[in-house]
Amino acid sequence: MSGSARRKIAIYGKGGIGKSTVSSNLTAALSDMGIRVLQIGCDPKHDSTRGLIGGAVQNTVLDYLKEVKPEDRKLEDVVSRGYKGCLCVEAGGPEPGVGCAGRGIITAFDLLERLGSGQVDSDITLYDVLGDVVCGGFAVPLRNDYADTVYIVTSGEFMAIYAANNILRGTANYNPDRIGGIIFNSRGDPEEEARVERFSEAVGIPIVARIPRSSVFMDAEQRGATVIEAFPDSEIAGTFRDLAHAVIEGKRYHARFLSENELEKLILGRETAKKEKPVHRELNVTGTEFRPYTSKNTAYDEPIHGCAFSGASSVCTSVKGLTTVLHSPRSCAQLTVQLDSKSVKGAYTRGYSTSETFGDPDVICTDMGEGTMVFGGNDLLRRKLEEQISLGKRDFAVITACPPGIIGDDPRGVAATVEKEHPGVKIAVLEEDGNATGDFMQGTLDAGIGLIERFASKGDTRPMTVNLVGVKTMASSACSEL
Ligand code: SF4
Known part of the structure; x- marks a missing residue:
């Protein structure tokens, strides 16, 4: 499974939904099967691969870009070796509230490519991506040349399913026939599984894994490990091994998404309530902030x-x-x-x-x-x-x-x-x-x-005079007439 046969998988999910836990356990399960995985974390909080490298925090690609001159950059400086030889990269991102995290993903991917990540000896590249798809940057792994299969992690909360629907919409903008399935990560709410099932049926994408809420995740995290490594005999480790088999099998489905109204009706059982806003179309039709003088x-x-x-x-x-x-x-x-x-x-x-x-x-x-x-x-x-x-x-x-x-x-x-x-x-x-x-x-x-x-x-005003403010482009055409 190398060279042109290398698989590229993207795991998308709303922030905080557990996609990094899913990704690192999936990487560990695949590594146990002798498959060489390169996992790339694409979330500014850069904790995707921690469970694979003993709980350590690794240098991110974007920090490296900031600190190291172009001629001194080497791929091995941003790649760590983790559980059973898997390779781990964290793209990183700016501090919350400044800069542009989406641009960060684009920059990190460019740099990785320039440093030769395409030549890395691996069978599967697994992208763990913050899936709110808020801008084009976070959609980069959805492009054809990155992910051949996209998995979506969701719980049964409305906003998590809303994000899942947006990911389907984003995938449809590129190549819609690449959805591997829905991974249901339970929050423990008794109603939520039924919601995810309704969504799965409506969009025609199967649930390929059902991960129950469990304290083993926290116990494994405390040991700086994945569940696969820390509790290999647990039921949850078995679930991830089944997921790894499904990934290798590689079935893919067509991305179909719901309108906002359809989604609200399906999940919440009510119509979308929209507030009408008056639109002024005389001035400032471009939507720019109103200014006292507008060209x-x-x-x-x-x-x-x-x-x-x-x-x-x-x-x-x-x-x-x-x-x-x-x-x-x-x-x-x-x-x-x-x-x-x-x-x-x-x-x-x-x-x-x-x-x-x-x-x-x-x-x-x-x-x-x-x-x-x-x-x-x-x-x-x-x-x-x-x-x-x-x-x-x-x-x-x-x-x-x-x-x-x-x-x-x-x-x-x-x-x-x-x-x-x-x-x-x-x-x-x-x-x-x-x-x-x-x-x-x-x-x-x-x-x-x-x-x-x-x-x-403020100076004195002089009656019957005006201040004339011109710009220099007036000089050639208007000065003589004035
Ligand atoms: S529109 Fe003006 S400010 Fe914007 S990129 Fe072009 S030259 Fe620069």
Whole structure:
């Protein structure tokens, strides 16, 4: 069972449902049968393989990526040998509340592939995956080139079955004929088995294992072992051995899933109650947060030109004495600064006067890389601001590109902390999140308003005069007329 015959199995289940216990016991049962298994834990809490390696905590792929330079990375550094020679890997993930765990799975899989995990001597690769399928990252093992068979662990609680149904839906998006079966992990509720049976019948997927609630799991955990290792003669060890045989047999079924309404009716015996929400379709139809001034293309959901990150950068880099911090990957910063310098050059050559900062803007980029997108960019942003403060800079505009918005960075929180720790420092935070808030023009509007709100002091008003705020792209077309 090697080379092209290698099986790839994904065990999915809602967080906390016991899929890691099921996975490690299945790996142990297969290992007892002389089958070489590589188990890859894909849950940020990285405890999938603990029972196989004597209860130890192993180095995760993502921590390794953070700590070791690319040229020094080796597969053996992230693979541990466990019970009966099985191989164990933990993908890892960011701390709760920061970064992007789904992106972490993608990054970990890429790195494992680059390090040659495909060449590892094993008969079965078993992925233990957090199965709430909240984003594309957690769906990676569902792709054809990863899992050939998907097993779903569920109890009889509604949310566990709801997650199981979502996994079926996710599998249907790739190749629906790969479901190996449902593994019922009981919580001890007398009603739950009947619920799981109803679900199994409705989606046409059999229950391939029924695991009763038992204290042997906790006893085995205390010994840092699986039930297979600690209590090989127990009834539960027998259940896992039967499951191992079913896995080897490898029957697969078509993924059929239920609508939300069908599921609620089937499991809870009632219809889904939906609250109607009024929809305003005049302005802000894109669903972006309402802003006092909205560019026309953004407001009416028309094709957008450029991104708000770029527009905001264009305004901020032309303000003398302001340090612009582009919280973005290098590519976004390069693109936007290049765009700026092109428009500046055009204005110069056409003879329009421009601000002196145009030629040499005070701008830095936080240079978000793969690691930042997994673990979050708050620390990086703070570090970059402090570097600039140590150089004597005091006034900043922080502008966010797409990635910080997608992974949920908190630039306002970072700015508040930095301002508190460095009296006299002022930071205008422009959460443009790339094009999530709109187009180039939206960025210029946001930057104008954001900078005025943060830095301008009220002066005397002069009757019959207006302040005209322009952006430099106006220079070539409108200055002469003004
Ligand atoms: S749209 Fe997003 S990814 Fe593209 S340049 Fe703007 S910030 Fe960067």
